[in-house]
Amino acid sequence: MATAWVLARYRFFxxxxxxxxxxxxxxxxxxxxxxxLLIIFGIRGxxxxxxxxxxxxxxxxxxxxxxxxxxxxxxxxxxRAIRLSLETAxxxxxxxxxxxxxxxxxxxxxxxxxxxxxxILVGGIVAYATCLGEFGAVITFAANIxxxxxxLPLAIYAALQVxxxxxxxxxxxxxxxxxxxxxxxxxxxxxxxxSVMLGR
Amino acid sequence: MSLSVLLRHRFTxxxxxxxxxxxxxxxxxxxGPSGAGKSTIIVAGAGLLRPDECRIVVDGQxxxxxxxxxxxPPERRRIGLVFQDARLFPHMSVVTNLRFGMRxxxxxxxxxxxxxxxxxxxxxxPRRPHTLSGGERQxxxxxxxxxxxxxxxxxxEPLAALDAARKGEIxxxxxxxxxxxxxxxxxxTHSLDxxxxxxxxxxxxxxxxxxxxxxxxxMAARADLPLAxxxxxxxxxxxxxxxxxxxxxxxxxxxxxATFWVPLxxxxxxxxxxxxxxxxxxxxxxxxxxxxxxxxxxxGTVRRIASQAARGSVLVEIxxxxxxxxxxxxxxxxxxxxxxxxxxxxxxxKSTSIEVVGL
Numbered sequence: 001m002a003t004a005w006v007l008a009r010y011r012f013f014x015x016x017x018x019x020x021x022x023x024x025x026x027x028x029x030x031x032x033x034x035x036x037l038l039i040i041f042g043i044r045g046x047x048x049x050x051x052x053x054x055x056x057x058x059x060x061x062x063x064x065x066x067x068x069x070x071x072x073x074x075x076x077x078x079x080r081a082i083r084l085s086l087e088t089a090x091x092x093x094x095x096x097x098x099x100x101x102x103x104x105x106x107x108x109x110x111x112x113x114x115x116x117x118x119x120i121l122v123g124g125i126v127a128y129a130t131c132l133g134e135f136g137a138v139i140t141f142a143a144n145i146x147x148x149x150x151x152l153p154l155a156i157y158a159a160l161q162v163x164x165x166x167x168x169x170x171x172x173x174x175x176x177x178x179x180x181x182x183x184x185x186x187x188x189x190x191x192x193x194x195s196v197m198l199g200r
Numbered sequence: 201m202s203l204s205v206l207l208r209h210r211f212t213x214x215x216x217x218x219x220x221x222x223x224x225x226x227x228x229x230x231x232g233p234s235g236a237g238k239s240t241i242i243v244a245g246a247g248l249l250r251p252d253e254c255r256i257v258v259d260g261q262x263x264x265x266x267x268x269x270x271x272x273p274p275e276r277r278r279i280g281l282v283f284q285d286a287r288l289f290p291h292m293s294v295v296t297n298l299r300f301g302m303r304x305x306x307x308x309x310x311x312x313x314x315x316x317x318x319x320x321x322x323x324x325x326p327r328r329p330h331t332l333s334g335g336e337r338q339x340x341x342x343x344x345x346x347x348x349x350x351x352x353x354x355x356x357e358p359l360a361a362l363d364a365a366r367k368g369e370i371x372x373x374x375x376x377x378x379x380x381x382x383x384x385x386x387x388x389t390h391s392l393d394x395x396x397x398x399x400x401x402x403x404x405x406x407x408x409x410x411x412x413x414x415x416x417x418x419m420a421a422r423a424d425l426p427l428a429x430x431x432x433x434x435x436x437x438x439x440x441x442x443x444x445x446x447x448x449x450x451x452x453x454x455x456x457x458a459t460f461w462v463p464l465x466x467x468x469x470x471x472x473x474x475x476x477x478x479x480x481x482x483x484x485x486x487x488x489x490x491x492x493x494x495x496x497x498x499x500g501t502v503r504r505i506a507s508q509a510a511r512g513s514v515l516v517e518i519x520x521x522x523x524x525x526x527x528x529x530x531x532x533x534x535x536x537x538x539x540x541x542x543x544x545x546x547x548x549x550k551s552t553s554i555e556v557v558g559l
Contacts, residue, residue, distance in 0.1 A: 096287040098274040099246050100301030100348050114291045 025137075026076040034140025037069060041141070065142035066149040070134045074127035081126060085119020086112070118194040125187035129180055152176045201259045203228065203352070203384050207244055209251035216240055216251070216408040224259055224384040226400035229416075231389065232426075237408045238388040242356045245386065246281045247274035258352045258384055278305065280345030280353040284360050286337040288329035294340050295325040301348025308349030310381065315343045318380055319373050335366035339373060346381070353385045359394060367393075374398060396436060396476055396557050417456065421524030423506035423515040428526065433515065434478035435525045441471045450495070450551065457521025461495035461551045474557045479515060481553035482527035485546040486537045495551040500525065502543050505534060518547055525549075 025033045041048040041059045051057045059065040089112060097111045113120070135153045142149035144158060156172045159165035204221040216237045222228045230238040243249040245256055247264070250271060256263045263279065264271055280301075288297050298321075302312065316322050319339045329337060338358055345353060359367045375397060378385065387398060395402065395416070402419040404412040404426055412425045420427060420436035427433060439455030444464065451465040453473060460475060467473065488497055500518040507514045514534055518525040525547050539545060 090287075092283065092285070092287050093289060095248055095274075096281070096283065097289075097300070098248070099277075099279060099281040100344065101275050101278070101304035102300075103275050106304070111289060 022079050023076045025073050030073065030134070030136025031140050033072060034069060034137035037072065037137065037141040041065070041068065060141065061143045061145065061149065063142075063148050066138050066151065069137040069141045070131040070151075073134050073137050074130045077130055078123040078127045081123030082116065082120050085116040085123075088119075089115045118191050121190055121194065122187050125183050125190075129183045132176065132179055152179075201225070202257075203259070203386075204255070204257050205241060205245070206253070206255040207241055207251050208253040209240065209244070209249075214408055218405065218408065218410045220403045220410050220413040222401040222403065222413065225382045227378050227385045227387050227398045228401040228403060229387045229389060229395050229399035230403050230405055231395055231399075232405035232411075233390065236405045238405050239356055241405075242281070242354045242386065242388055245352070245354050246279050247272060247277045261351060263351070278349065278351050280348055280350035282338070282342050282345050282353070282355040282358045284357045286329070286334075286341035288332075288337055288340055288344070290329050292329075293325070294321065294327050294329065294332070297329065297340060298325075298344050298347055301344055305347075305349040310346050310349055312347060314380075315346050318376055319343045333366065334362050335369045338362065338370060342373075342377070346377075346383075350383070353383055355385065355387045357388050357390070359389070359391070371397060392430070392432065396474060417523050421517060421526055423504050423517040423526060428479075428506065428515050429508070432478060433526060433528070434476055434481075435523070437475040437477070437523055439473055439475055441465060441467050441469050441473060444469070453556075456523025458498050458500075458523075460498075460549070460554060462554050462556055463551060465556060476555040476557060477525060477549060478553065478555070479526035479528040481549065482518075482525060483548035484516065484518075484527050484529055484533065484537060484539070485548055488546060489548070492548075493550070494548045496547075496549040496554075498525070498547045498549065500545060500547055502539050502541050502545050504541060505539065507531065516545075518545060 038060065039045050041051070043049060043052055043058065043060060048059060051059065057064070059068055093111055093115065094107050097107045102110065132152055134151050135157070138149060138151050139154060144150055144154045146155070146158075150158070152172060152175065156169050156176070159169040159172060201224045202221055203224045206219045207216060209216045214235075214237075218237060218241065230241060232238055240249065240251070244251050244254050245263075251266070253266050255265045255267065262268075262270055263277055288294075289300065292300070298312070298316075316325070319342060321336070321339050321343060324332060324336055324340065329340070332340065342355075342358070359370060362370065378398065387394070389395065399416045402412070402414065402416050403410055404419065406426060412419055412422065417436050417438055419425065420434065422428065437456045439453040439460065441451060442454040442459065443452035445452065446464065449464045450461050451463070451467070453460045453462060453475065455475065462475075465473070483494070485497075498520065500520050502516060503519040503524065504517040505514055506517070511528075512530070513528050514531050516527045516529060516534070516539065518527060527547060537545070
C-alpha cells in the first residue's frame with residue numbers, strides 16, 4: 001500500500017527505477033524470479049545468510065519461502081490496482097478535509113483509504129487468485145514439497161506425472177476452478193457494494 | 201473590526217499584487233474577470249497555496265504573515281472554505297459530512313441545530329451526497345464549513361456550477377446566513393446579481409491588482425471603475441422602507457440621504473432593502489419639469505463626468521448627501537445642460553425602473 005501511495009502521489013528522482021523494480025516480476029519469467037530469490041534469500045545469499053545467522057530463519061525450501069515467492073509475484077498486481085484507485089481519488093476531497101481541520105493521518109484513514117477501498121479490495125482478491133496459481137517462482141525457490149511448499153498447480157503437475165494420477169489432477173483442478181470463481185464473484189459483489197456506498 | 205489582506209505572488213505567467221482592507225462582519229465580494237487573481241486570494245487564505253508574500257489579519261487575529269514567519273497549515277487555520285463543486289465526502293451521509301469539521305474543531309458559537317435550520321437541510325441529514333441536487337449539495341457544504349467554527353468563511357464561486365433556478369433557490373439562504381451569523385465572509389463571483397444581493401463591501405480585481413475597494417454603494421456609484429463600463433452599470437443604494445401608500449400603490453424608501461418612490465412593496469416598515477438604479481434609466485434635468493409621470497426627482501451635485509467613447513456616451517456621477525447615482529447620457533446633453541463637476545443637477549427616475557433586491 002505504501003509503495004502504491006508513493007508511486008501514485010510523488011514524483012521523485014528514481015521513481016522510474018522503483019516503478020520498474022516493482023513491476024519486474026510481472027514481465028520476468030517466474031523461474032527467473034525464483035532463481036533471483038534463491039540468490040538473494042538463499043542460505044549464502046546477501047539477505048538469506050543474515051536472516052539465517054541472526055534469527056536462524058531459513059526461507060529456501062520452506063512454507064515461508066513459498067509465501068515469499070508468492071508475495072513477490074503478486075506484489076505488482078496489488079500495487080497496480082491500489083495505485084490506480086489512489087490516482088483516481090479526487091485530491092479536492094483531501095483539500096476539503098484539510099480546511100475542515102483534518103491532519104495528515106486523519107485524512108489518510110478517514111478520506112483517502114475509504115475512497116480507495118474498492119481498488120485495494122480488488123487488488124487483494126486478484127493477488128490472492130494469482131497466489132493460488134503460482135508455479136514457476138515457487139518451484140524454483142521453495143521446491144515442491146507436499147504439505148509444505150506445494151501450491152495447487154504444483155500438486156496438479158505432480159499428479160499428472162504419476163501414472164493414473166488423472167483423477168486426482170481433475171479433483172485438484174476443480175478445487176482451483178472453484179476458488180478462482182469464488183474470488184472473482186466475491187470481488188465483483190464487494191466492488192459493487194462499495195461503489196454504491198461511495199455513491200458512484 | 202476589520203479584515204485586511206496583503207498578497208504578492210509571482211506565477212510563471214502572471215503577477216499578483218493585491219492589498220485591501222474591509223470592515224467586518226459582513227460579506228466582502230471579490231469581483232473581476234476569470235484569472236484576475238480572486239481565487240488566488242481564496243486558496244492563499246485557506247492556506248492551500250503559499251504565496252511569496254502574504255499577510256491576512258481578521259479582527260486582530262493574524263492567520264498568516266509570511267514576513268513574520270507565521271504560516272498556519274489549512275488544518276490549523278480555522279478557515280471555512282466552500283468550493284465551487286461542493287466536495288462532500290461521498291462515503292459519508294449528510295450528517296456525517298456536517299459533523300466532520302465540527303468533531304475536529306474546538307467548540308464555538310455555531311450550533312448544529314441552528315445551521316441545519318438556517319440552511320433548510322434537516323430533511324437531508326440521513327441521505328448520501330450523490331442523491332442530492334446541486335443546490336442541496338452546496339447548502340450542505342456551506343453548513344459543513346460553518347460547523348468547523350471558522351474565524352473567516354471563504355466562498356469560491358459557490359453558485360457558479362448551478363443553473364439559474366438552483367441559484368435562486370440558494371440565494372435566500374445566503375442572505376439569511378449573512379444576517380444571522382456575525383462572521384466575516386469573503387465571496388468570489390463574477391455575477392453582478394450575486395454582488396447586488398450579498399455584498400457589503402466590494403473589492404474589484406483585475407489582472408492581479410485591486411482596482412477599487414470600498415462599500416458596495418460607494419463602489420457602484422463610481423464612474424471611473426470597471427463596473428461602470430458594463431452595459432448594466434448602475435448605482436446601488438441601501439434603503440429602509442419608510443412608508444406605504446396603499447391608496448396610490450406606492451412605497452417610500454429612504455436611503456443615501458434621499459427618498460425614492462417605488463411600486464408597493466410587500467415589506468414591513470423599517471425593513472432594509474437594496475435598490476439598483478441602472479444608469480441608462482436616469483434622466484438629468486436642469487430645473488424641475490412639470491406635469492410628468494416620473495415620481496422621483498432627486499437633487500444632487502455632479503461629482504464626475506466620465507466619457508465612454510466606445511459607447512458614444514458619458515457617465516455622470518451624481519453626489520447625494522450620503523451616496524450617489526449614475527446616469528448615462530450623451531455628451532450633447534451635458535453641453536446643453538451646461539453640466540460640470542460641482543454643478544447642481546436633478547436626477548429623474550421612474551419608480552418602475554428602480555429594481556428592488558434583497559427582499
